[in-house]
């Protein structure tokens with residue numbers, strides 16, 4: 001990766017590398033941006049990537065400060081199978097995956113296979129009770145929030161009403177759903193909550209972190225770090241992109257991959273303004289919040305399960321911990337608050353947030369000793385993300401994801417929120433980057449009348465010759 005910030009080199013002029021090759025600016029060096037840049041670079045385009053952070057990866061962030069890799073953003077490959085567009089690369093790199101579920105996991109949210117539930121007094125909850133609380137799959141024709149749907153079901157079917165511990169387990173179940181969407185149940189759309197396409201093969205934790213994958217994709221690309229784009233000007237035969245310090249870059253086209261939260265904040269000015277249908281998509285889709293509070297302990301003192309859950313009277317009061325010891329052998333638990341709880345915890349200092357997570361753990365394991373180190377993510381207040389990932393809010397049409405992806409003149413859009421099928425996922429982001437690159441290639445070369453000269457960017461993937469390394473302990 002060439003990262004440089006030499007002002008004199010900042011003007012990317014079409015044709016400056018090879019007289020004939022068209023030029024593209026990719027904005028954002030997350031999975032979608034790097035996928036688009038890689039594909040266009042390999043198709044002989046001149047490409048530069050402008051990235052606001054001082055690192056690549058975006059919402060993929062592998063931290064090494066504990067002495068071993070821990071992902072503070074994405075950590076699962078959703079769909080451990082050859083159909084997953086990232087499988088060939090992960091297989092070739094020999095990166096191990098730890099599968100936390102098969103296709104039919106115990107609870108609806110796909111990533112639980114072994115877990116232990118406790119009440120607030122530290123007493124274990126029977127698993128039989130968990131399976132009896134699956135009342136939220138009842139049918140409704142009009143859209144409403146998941147919260148409302150559950151109340152209606154329980155009003156209509158008093159026999160399903162739960163009391164005492166069973167009611168608390170239901171709240172935990174809702175808490176897990178909120179974690180999946182990174183949003184509160186009173187905003188999640190009943191119509192769309194289970195419309196998501198899931199690749200087969202279950203869910204595999206990237207045992208050594210996601211970073212090696214994006215580092216490999218980024219090799220040899222011209223990536224300019226610490227350059228925040230503030231304005232994108234488009235005209236009939238090109239784009240001019242301005243960054244915070246006033247420098248400009250010009251090219252034939254641009255691929256915009258900044259997160260939906262950043263687009264919503266209007267901190268990038270589009271000139272001329274984006275059409276109404278595009279603004280409607282930006283405003284209409286939801287961005288949720290999920291964070292990780294990673295606690296590293298001296299020793300392992302918890303049960304040998306994948307998840308530890310705490311049930312409570314409300315989903316806000318429930319919590320869960322991912323046991324990373326199972327996958328990595330490091331004595332680490334990751335606490336993962338979502339929705340309002342995550343927003344409230346972002347208002348605290350790192351120390352207070354880590355202490356909150358530890359107190360939740362103490363409730364169920366009173367003899368727990370404090371963590372020796374901790375890491376706290378803040379995806380909501382980070383100006384480079386302004387949220388964790390997108391989701392369907394009640395009443396918004398699902399085609400908004402497609403509208404978000406649709407190009408506007410020579411501006412192409414990619415990123416997890418532009419994926420119709422794999423919203424909120426790394427492989428979804430990656431795939432949209434490839435699609436944007438191909439659309440961009442077609443459009444730019446159509447104008448140049450040189451369609452045959454450049455390689456297609458979405459050529460058939462080479463079949464996986466190296467199998468994925470999957471383990472379970």
Ligand SMILES: Cc1cc2nc3c(=O)[nH]c(=O)nc-3n(C[C@H](O)[C@H](O)[C@H](O)COP(=O)(O)OP(=O)(O)OC[C@H]3O[C@@H](n4cnc5c(N)ncnc54)[C@H](O)[C@@H]3O)c2cc1C
Nearest residue numbers: 028030031032052058059074075076229415416424425426
């Ligand atoms: C806590 C958490 C857990 C997750 N867990 C999983 C998981 O287990 N599995 C999974 O598949 N997915 C998971 N995801 C989602 C996954 O991380 C994202 O879907 C994916 O990484 C998004 O990639 P992207 O390219 O669309 O966006 P990003 O990775 O956000 O890339 C966009 C880039 O644009 C840059 N940028 C922003 N503003 C500007 C600007 N003005 N100028 C220039 N650059 C700018 C950003 O710095 C960033 O690098 C998780 C996300 C979070 C936050």
